């Protein structure tokens with residue numbers, strides 16, 4: 001391992017920008033294996049080299065490795081589709097768009113199409129080789145192009161990068177060999193497409209980074225780190241990143257203070273959204289009781305709205321909100337605030353009404369906070385919550401307070417940061433007390449989630465019935481005391497369980513699935529798509545595995561809306577990272593880019609040779625059948641989830657196994673580990 005990376009870049013000298021070719025070499029090594037430990041070793045060796053030679057480039061290197069330009073909350077997106085990339089490849093290499101399209105049809109990987117196009121082109125002059133920081137800067141430039149003629153200027157910027165790609169390589173590349181090798185054009189194009197397809201999970205990069213930094217720090221002192229030190233460094237970086245998911249802040253701090261001092265220097269901070277804690281599904285109250293046994297827990301209403309994380313800093317606090325805020329937010333008279341979605345997207349422009357009122361709910365000695373809550377549509381006349389569908393009708397951007405028709409009430413259920421201090425590690429009981437001390441509820445505007453601390457089955461049953469009457473989805477049951485009741489950012493934890501009213505008879509949770517294809521409608525539905533092909537996501541292989549066709553649960557109006565939305569993202573053929581049966585009769589009429597996530601309910605799960613969900617999870621001893629949904633029904637579009645946040649193959653497999661164990665009357669299984 002060591003030599004394969006080192007020997008490739010003898011010319012990269014200390015202080016010089018990291019050659020993009022060196023990163024691509026690492027990518028190509030990663031691409032050729034599926035073994036996680038080996039992948040991690042390649043990455044950490046490379047990052048160590050960056051630390052040693054050009055630490056200033058560590059941040060841009062990590063960003064390019066995780067296929068991101070900046071943290072999610074920055075909202076920076078490339079905004080280019082397949083057709084723009086094809087155009088750029090064609091214009092850079094002098095090949096016609098028709099030929100590029102034909103290649104794409106045959107090869108199915110635009111990255112490889114770029115390699116093929118490139119290798120047939122004689123090199124007239126040698127542009128300067130690409131560097132990691134140059135590529136990052138170039139891509140950032142593409143993401144920030146807006147306004148008139150934006151598309152054309154984006155194509156020009158892509159061409160600039162592509163024409164400098166592989167300027168040091170000699171001869172033709174055989175794209176059938178070694179997956180196309182370490183070609184820069186291939187990885188550039190894949191970055192532009194949003195998928196490097198290396199099987200390199202973000203978590204792996206995080207752990208590799210910790211290993212690289214601790215190894216480098218030890219080396220500087222003339223030694224090597226012990227296994228215990230490596231484990232500590234990994235744990236440190238994981239914890240800090242879960243509270244402060246921003247390499248932009250963490251990497252400079254790590255370079256300055258050392259990895260073991262990260263926690264003292266990087267903490268949860270207002271302005272940087274953390275990934276929310278999530279719950280595991282259960283199918284019966286008895287399952288909840290089995291899980292918590294003799295530990296105390298609390299039940300809360302599960303409101304059916306939109307998750308929101310509200311960050312606030314009072315003007316007279318000795319702190320800053322690290323996110324640049326849109327002007328509308330300045331209305332919060334006593335302080336500045338921002339609202340983030342489940343996805344870490346900035347919702348501040350969607351909820352100016354919340355921001356304008358916020359200060360009236362904040363008590364005087366509450367100077368800064370991060371609040372976890374649900375925004376729910378509110379019926380002003382009847383003074384009660386409205387179904388989620390009402391919330392969906394609200395405009396998503398640039399909302400003006402005077403135009404707001406659907407009022408919302410904020411239901412707060414957790415407090416993660418208060419008056420300059422992260423409180424995620426405190427037990428829930430304490431966090432809840434602090435929450436209640438820090439705010440003043442106002443009817444129809446701000447409330448604490450209704451809770452009940454009774455531990456008996458009958459009490460929970462009654463509370464569940466009440467929650468349903470109050471238009472909620474069911475209950476959230478949470479560990480109340482002890483270390484396990486701490487807030488676990490970004491985890492789907494067994495310390496939070498959800499009981500939805502619909503689960504009680506069905507398979508458990510609803511699923512959030514990605515739309516990959518569609519079938520033309522028949523009869524009344526001829527002008528729209530009549531049915532769709534859906535998939536779950538497998539983060540290990542970075543693939544979408546098909547799980548069902550769906551044609552039920554759509555109103556005519558919804559079908560029309562979906563048709564116009566999806567027509568924009570039609571692609572010629574399935575992406576190579578779609579996993580579906582190859583039988584001709586099972587292919588949809590059109591394929592889509594993986595963009596939209598839909599919530600779907602199902603009667604039960606079964607095995608089918610037609611679908612691929614969970615194939616790699618060992619559900620079918622023969623290894624050929626995947627899991628499929630029976631009688632799936634569309635519930636809603638999940639705007640707040642990205643495709644890679646869809647239900648995972650592992651979760652689908654877990655649901656299937658649970659159902660199996662129930663039907664075989666082994667009693668409900670307690671899920672610990674997905």
Ligand code: ATP
Pocket residue numbers: 276277278279280300301302303304305306307308342374413449476498510
């Ligand atoms: P779901 O479809 O159930 O919302 P999810 O994957 O978005 O699934 P889960 O962890 O499964 O999230 O369910 C928790 C969600 O329920 C939270 O994301 C939040 O939006 C919502 N919610 C409503 N009330 C509460 C509450 N009292 N405590 C925590 N979350 C709540």
